[in-house]
Amino acid sequence: MTDDLSTGYWDGARRGVLVLQRCTACGHVRHYPTLLCPACHSDTVEPLEASGRGTVHSWTVAHHAFDPAFAGELPYTLVTIDVEEGPRVLARLEPDPADLRIDQPVTIGFAPGAGGTPVPLARPA
Amino acid sequence: MTRDGVSLHDRAAVVGVGETSYLRGSKDSALALQLQASLTAIRDAGLEPGDIDGVVPVGITGAPAEEYIANFGLVDLRFSAVVPHGGASGIGALQAAAAAVNAGIAKHVLVPSGRNVSSGDKAGVRIHQMPQFRLVTEFEKPAGAIAPAQLYAPMARRHMELYGTTSRQFAEIAVSTREHAGMHGNAVMTKPITIDDHQSSRLIADPFRLLDCSLESDGGAAFVVSSPERARDLAQPPVHLAGIAMGHPDSPSSITQRPDLTKVGIAKAAPIAWGMAGLGPDDVDVAEIYDCFTYVVLCQLEDMGFCAKGEGGAFVEGGRLRLGGALPTNTHGGLLSQGHMLGMNHIVEAVRQLRGTAGRAQVDGAQVAIATGYGDMGDGGLAVLTRGSR
Structure with a gap:
């Protein structure tokens, strides 16, 4: 069992690819990373590169910076996305569309965020 | 409703409550605020600090039990526990305290809390x-x-997207809660607001x-839990724990x-707490519902069965949650207007309502009160409290 749960995700993020966990015992796809598969409790896992396709589940538009590092980016949209493979991802959305709606198709990539960390970035498909 | 077999129904009582002033910019440390509120609660019950033999400090703000041994000179602390469920910790601590009292592990369990976030x-x-x-820190904060x-x-x-819930419906909750804070007196925000004030806030x-957002404020709140038998001999009219449960949402982190x-x-906790109490939403005279955000009140009302999922917006309209309405809610001003005391102030207010000592915000003849908790990413708790008899 490894505690380096997130290595696959962050390696993928730096390449611009969303990497999820897939259980090699039962095939269950999960995110965020866990040690055990919540479906079958196996600890064997492989990285799964997501297609990058998803749909909008919900969202918020940030108008207040709770961290000064984000003050210059206001307002920005955070979108909760149903990823085609099953789990969800929280991403920044650009450009900000006038009328966001549930189930709207998006594509998911990555872009450097504040501090250089790769951040999921969604665009209307 | 029938009661579950093994339960805490009428097996514990809240015998003392205490609060400090709620304010911003307190010069007292979190521990000092916890000790002040604790002394008030212990003396409210007609007890002395040396009578306390159990301590369940609340959440991230609680000093360890050892601080209470040191400051109160306790010589025989028999029970302590940690309840790390954020704003649901008050209900979780009440559950732990009631279980300890019911099992005979401790006689009088103190549940203290206090915070100084101004500093x-x-x-x-x-x-x-x-x-x-x-x-959240690893994957969402960036x-x-x-x-x-x-x-x-x-x-x-x-x-809102699924059910057509509106911001003006959230405003109903903010407005009635502020009105109650003004009646209570010990509150950070007391100036009345209107729905238009809400709509024009940034x-x-x-x-x-x-x-829609709760306050960042300082203060302390505490209560003492004892058995119903011991409660009869203490200073205050007993308030009985009729039913209690905690529940965690799917994907709790x-x-x-x-x-x-x-x-x-709370969607998972509520059926258990109602069943234990032998009571349901229609029996509630006054509700103290965790209100870190207006929407969280609306969501819990649905999840507790006061209305169906999706109907919370219409449910809170028309002054239903105001004093004089069908379900007076957050009669102390809640986290939105009284102060953010992690929901401990909700438990204190529920007890005062059942004692009939809630002042201008008293719900006449209140016999059944609820207090809820909501912590971190949605951990929930529901306590159903009733006016006991001597």
């Missing part, structure tokens, strides 16, 4: 020091999802406006990954 980090910094927010307002807003937005994290964004942990 320390704000919520957007604090939560990232907590293990419960580990996934995108700019930093504070609870931003983490919870997608729950409210999803509810956006924080859409759909949450400033007046990540709202993003939660299958149903519109449900929180």
